[in-house]
Amino acid sequence: MLENIRLAFQGIWTHKMRSFLTMLGIIIGIASIISIVSTIKGTTEQIKEQLIGAGNNAVKVLLYDGSSEYDASWGMTGTGKLPQLTDEQKEEVRKLEDVENCTFFYNRGYSDNIYYMDRSMQGGKVYGIDEEYLATCGYVIQAGRGFVKADYEGYRKVALLDEEAVGSLFQDETPLGKTIEIRGEPFVVVGVYAEAEKFQPIINDYQEYYTYYGNAGTGTLLVPNVDWPIIYKYDEPENAVIKAANTEAMTKVGDRAAKILNGDLEENSQIRYKSNDNLEMAKKQQDLSQSTNGQLLWIASISLLVGGIGVMNIMLVSVTERTSEIGLKKAIGARKKRILFQFLTEAAVLTSMGGVVGVVSGIVLANVISRMAGIPIAISVPAIVASVGFSMVIGIVFGLLPSIKAANLNPIEALRRD
Numbered sequence: 001m002l003e004n005i006r007l008a009f010q011g012i013w014t015h016k017m018r019s020f021l022t023m024l025g026i027i028i029g030i031a032s033i034i035s036i037v038s039t040i041k042g043t044t045e046q047i048k049e050q051l052i053g054a055g056n057n058a059v060k061v062l063l064y065d066g067s068s069e070y071d072a073s074w075g076m077t078g079t080g081k082l083p084q085l086t087d088e089q090k091e092e093v094r095k096l097e098d099v100e101n102c103t104f105f106y107n108r109g110y111s112d113n114i115y116y117m118d119r120s121m122q123g124g125k126v127y128g129i130d131e132e133y134l135a136t137c138g139y140v141i142q143a144g145r146g147f148v149k150a151d152y153e154g155y156r157k158v159a160l161l162d163e164e165a166v167g168s169l170f171q172d173e174t175p176l177g178k179t180i181e182i183r184g185e186p187f188v189v190v191g192v193y194a195e196a197e198k199f200q201p202i203i204n205d206y207q208e209y210y211t212y213y214g215n216a217g218t219g220t221l222l223v224p225n226v227d228w229p230i231i232y233k234y235d236e237p238e239n240a241v242i243k244a245a246n247t248e249a250m251t252k253v254g255d256r257a258a259k260i261l262n263g264d265l266e267e268n269s270q271i272r273y274k275s276n277d278n279l280e281m282a283k284k285q286q287d288l289s290q291s292t293n294g295q296l297l298w299i300a301s302i303s304l305l306v307g308g309i310g311v312m313n314i315m316l317v318s319v320t321e322r323t324s325e326i327g328l329k330k331a332i333g334a335r336k337k338r339i340l341f342q343f344l345t346e347a348a349v350l351t352s353m354g355g356v357v358g359v360v361s362g363i364v365l366a367n368v369i370s371r372m373a374g375i376p377i378a379i380s381v382p383a384i385v386a387s388v389g390f391s392m393v394i395g396i397v398f399g400l401l402p403s404i405k406a407a408n409l410n411p412i413e414a415l416r417r418d
Contacts, residue, residue, distance in 0.1 A: 083262075155230070359387055
């Protein structure tokens, strides 16, 4: 085998230009595939990051009234009773496989009854949270403090604001220690919170802007969940956030948690908990992107077919040129098998070299496309290994006919042609 490889390199080096032109189809095909796969993978990761965000693996399980998210401001329109979540359900969710934490929360998606002196926060969100909410959702305290156990035990009317809410109510003032009003009830601002990893999505059109910012409002305000009845005066159902162990587990975790939260609800009720699965949305967009790019891969593969035909052609020429050499080897006792493997090895080495050069060219091309078009890329190691292996297979497949022809030459006729 080593002798065959040495002879293959010797033959390639002897005919450098011819060998390069033969490999050119393989190089172009492999380079095209590597660059396309790298672009697909990079775009796929970008889609996942765009929809999931900073990567804290938090999935929301929200209450729906029919096909719409339940809005406590309007009350219930469908059939069924409003669920009241329990600590037992929370513990059951936490015991699920791949679940790191679980938190329940109240929320109002739009509120225009928040004031600080003569300033109001129109369209702000209000959340009633438990002690696990910030950690589960990936938030950190940026200034001041978070809620402590004494706040919950003493029903203290305290609040946390995000940066948008601070800008709406306080502008250039510090919010800490100031008193705001929520539906006429005074709450003391004890802290400002923010995302642990600030995520900035790439916005390409109006639809994407609406997806990320359309319902952003003018800020979000958090209060202890024990204070929720003080503000809104009646019992309201809670929603849930579950932190999964990894991104891939989000769909499974969300579906299983929704099943637990729906345990006490009627089967035919329109009031149901559903997993707000951004990961599933990401997968749908990825499938759409990959189906389009898959067609490009098939087109790029045609150049590999052309390259394989080129390998077959040059190997047939090589057999013709080396007829006397083959005849001499067979005359001194070389078997058909040895001649066959010699030419197969040469074809495989030729296309493998083209595959390696194609991989390098593909990586360079992918980086050039990324810089010129602003498209993210992610180099796929499995694609690189598969490309080199596939190029070797092409050499063997398309080199088989010339190798069989060489192995079947009659030694007397081969020597007579010289």
